[in-house]
Amino acid sequence: MKPALPPLTPALAPEVLERLPAVTADSRTVTPGGVFVALPGAHHNGSAFIPQALAAGARLVVADPASVEAFKATHPDAPLHSCPDPARWLALMAEELARRHQGPAPDCVVAVTGTNGKTSTADFLRQLWKREGLTAASIGTLGLVSDVALPAPPALTTPDAVSMASALHDLAQAGVNHVVVEASSHGLAQRRLDGVPLKGAGFTNLTRDHLDYHGTMADYGTAKMRLFDTLLPPGAVAAAVTALEGAWLERLRATAQSRGLHWRLVGERSKGGERPWLEVLEAMPEPGGQRVQLAWQGKALPPFLFPVPGRFQLDNALLALALCAPAGTGEGTVKRLVGHLEHLKGVPGRCECCAMLPQGAGASPAALYVDYAHTPDALEKVLDSLRPHVAPGGRLWVVLGAGGDRDRGKRPLMGAAAVRGADGVIITDDNPRHEDPAAIRQAVLEGALAERAAQHQSKLIHEVAGRAQALQQAVAGLGPGDVLLVAGKGHEKGQIIGDEVHPFDDRALTAALAHAQALQSNAPPANPTGEQP
Ligand SMILES: CC(=O)N[C@H]1[C@@H](OP(=O)(O)OP(=O)(O)OC[C@H]2O[C@@H](n3ccc(=O)[nH]c3=O)[C@H](O)[C@@H]2O)O[C@H](CO)[C@@H](O)[C@@H]1O[C@H](C)C(=O)N[C@@H](C)C(=O)N[C@H](CCC(=O)O)C(=O)O
Numbered sequence: 418m419k420p421a422l423p424p425l426t427p428a429l430a431p432e433v434l435e436r437l438p439a440v441t442a443d444s445r446t447v448t449p450g451g452v453f454v455a456l457p458g459a460h461h462n463g464s465a466f467i468p469q470a471l472a473a474g475a476r477l478v479v480a481d482p483a484s485v486e487a488f489k490a491t492h493p494d495a496p497l498h499s500c501p502d503p504a505r506w507l508a509l510m511a512e513e514l515a516r517r518h519q520g521p522a523p524d525c526v527v528a529v530t531g532t533n534g535k536t537s538t539a540d541f542l543r544q545l546w547k548r549e550g551l552t553a554a555s556i557g558t559l560g561l562v563s564d565v566a567l568p569a570p571p572a573l574t575t576p577d578a579v580s581m582a583s584a585l586h587d588l589a590q591a592g593v594n595h596v597v598v599e600a601s602s603h604g605l606a607q608r609r610l611d612g613v614p615l616k617g618a619g620f621t622n623l624t625r626d627h628l629d630y631h632g633t634m635a636d637y638g639t640a641k642m643r644l645f646d647t648l649l650p651p652g653a654v655a656a657a658v659t660a661l662e663g664a665w666l667e668r669l670r671a672t673a674q675s676r677g678l679h680w681r682l683v684g685e686r687s688k689g690g691e692r693p694w695l696e697v698l699e700a701m702p703e704p705g706g707q708r709v710q711l712a713w714q715g716k717a718l719p720p721f722l723f724p725v726p727g728r729f730q731l732d733n734a735l736l737a738l739a740l741c742a743p744a745g746t747g748e749g750t751v752k753r754l755v756g757h758l759e760h761l762k763g764v765p766g767r768c769e770c771c772a773m774l775p776q777g778a779g780a781s782p783a784a785l786y787v788d789y790a791h792t793p794d795a796l797e798k799v800l801d802s803l804r805p806h807v808a809p810g811g812r813l814w815v816v817l818g819a820g821g822d823r824d825r826g827k828r829p830l831m832g833a834a835a836v837r838g839a840d841g842v843i844i845t846d847d848n849p850r851h852e853d854p855a856a857i858r859q860a861v862l863e864g865a866l867a868e869r870a871a872q873h874q875s876k877l878i879h880e881v882a883g884r885a886q887a888l889q890q891a892v893a894g895l896g897p898g899d900v901l902l903v904a905g906k907g908h909e910k911g912q913i914i915g916d917e918v919h920p921f922d923d924r925a926l927t928a929a930l931a932h933a934q935a936l937q938s939n940a941p942p943a944n945p946t947g948e949q950p
């Protein structure tokens with residue numbers, strides 16, 4: 418049975434609903450006879466565009482009470498509807514109209530939230546469903562991933578409510594009935610998912626990011642909690658990784674209990690903590706991934722090779738498994754799902770090994786990885802995961818930057834995390850967007866230098882303007898047994914500078930540089946800096 422949607426408040430008469438062609442929050446896309454919902458934004462208040470929406474033929478305008486009051490004062494006859502939470506109304510109406518015009522929603526839609534790991538969990542869940550013989554899709558940072566060719570929604574991790582409803586119903590009509598969506602904190606705060614009928618949701622972790630938007634960690638976490646305390650219907654699966662420690666885990670567990678959600682915890686058992694539904698007893702890194710042993714409800718399962726590197730990817734895969742198993746799943750199904758884990762593929766641009774660089778006869782090759790780490794915690798986790806892949810005598814290098822027009826406070830923390838986890842650090846540009854790249858590098862560098870001073874270490878730290886130049890230097894300097902992590906941009910195919918996106922692909926460039934270097938000569942590799950650690 419599909420979960421019931423919350424009611425549309427204020428409601429519309431059925432005969433009005435019947436004839437509505439569309440709903441939009443953008444006055445520029447109003448269609449005659451449609452509804453315009455005025456939303457507050459970072460740059461404008463949508464209520465400023467009510468006249469344009471009416472001129473374009475909007476039959477109804479929905480806005481917050483203050484905006485309705487203000488507009489009514491000068492336009493007493495305007496068709497205005499006052500609503501305390503217009504963004505939620507938009508999402509509910511988008512779902513209602515998609516159902517009327519496109520057909521039913523997919524049978525099973527699941528959401529994943531958390532600072533890091535949403536894309537990976539979503540991709541693993543899509544793969545698990547496929548292995549179960551189901552037609553599945555994911556919607557998130559990688560766009561729409563599915564075996565069915567459909568237009569991709571706009572390039573946001575969580576598309577706006579209208580695009581989301583339309584994409585989900587298109588998928589259902591194309592026979593895709595299992596869909597996982599990434600729930601970003603922006604998306605949750607802006608109610609982009611409020612209309613989606615959900616069967617389950619997972620929470621990966623909560624660490625520093627996006628404080629430019631949310632202000633405090635408390636507000637950031639509260640935005641993510643909306644998924645569980647407001648959006649999930651009773652009976653749905655609520656799953657979390659043990660990495661979501663302390664007060665947030667407690668709050669989530671209590672919410673699940675009080676709302677009648679089906680609670681599942683996965684990951685390593687913390688000291689004195691609750692025994693996870695699916696517990697990691699052991700995860701030993703190996704060249705081809707990691708050797709894993711799990712326990713389900715306290716019962717040890719046979720060990721297997723999880724063919725994906727990165728300890729955190731195992732947590733993400735287990736969260737995916739918890740979301741794949743319907744409430745009430747028994748031992749047989751869990752064992753079958755666990756059996757799928759050894760067939761999962763890595764996620765594009767997440768701890769992805771792009772090249773092995775030979776170092777001459779008898780010497781260990783250098784390994785080059787690309788990863789999407791763009792937060793302090795992600796850098797720490799991925800560097801920890803790569804450390805065991807450094808051969809004796811080798812070193813761990815990281816190239817990183819930080820994105821412009823995003824949380825400035827995380828930059829020095831990212832520099833510090835890089836110094837703690839790597840042996841050599843090259844600081845360069847990520848997506849500068851509308852900021853001065855040199856100023857962003859400086860902020861990362863300050864954190865790196867402060868951490869190095871605090872640790873009384875002499876690790877190499879270099880600043881290189883231009884990402885291509887930084888990658889070139891890093892690859893040129895690799896020696897036997899080294900590991901290089903190219904962090905921050907993962908699967909991205911472009912670099913955002915100002916309003917333009919310039920072609921740039923970490924994976925392709927890293928592999929090409931390694932290939933060129935391998936062809937070049939037998940000469941001993943140069944140190945990128947000329948210095949000795
Ligand atoms: C900060 C943020 O989330 N901004 C989103 C927001 O834009 P905004 O607040 O700037 O909107 P605005 O320009 O002030 O306009 C306010 C309202 O007026 C309307 N308007 C505007 C102009 C006009 O002529 N007529 C009109 O009706 C707009 O449609 C809007 O409803 O609403 C827009 C329409 O849905 C989004 O495209 C936009 O995402 C921008 C592009 C963005 O970069 N968002 C990022 C930060 C984001 O959402 N990221 C998360 C991932 C985070 C993670 O990694 O966890 C994501 O889900 O992608």
Ligand SMILES: Nc1ncnc2c1ncn2[C@@H]1O[C@H](COP(=O)(O)OP(=O)(O)OP(=O)(O)O)[C@@H](O)[C@H]1O
Nearest residue numbers: 532533534535536537558729788789790795798799
């Ligand atoms: N469970 C995890 N714990 C900590 N770090 C993780 C975890 N999963 C992934 N990461 C790190 O975060 C990076 C981004 O992973 P992923 O794309 O899956 O996360 P995301 O939450 O979708 O990110 P975004 O918010 O940018 O969409 C990875 O490349 C890795 O460095």
Ligand SMILES: N[C@H](CCC[C@H](N)C(=O)O)C(=O)O
Nearest residue numbers: 791819820823847848905906
């Ligand atoms: N979804 C994240 C992606 C960050 C990727 C990184 N390359 C950057 O540009 O900061 C964001 O929009 O904050």
Ligand SMILES: [Mg+2]
Nearest residue numbers: 535536558574
């Ligand atoms: Mg993502």
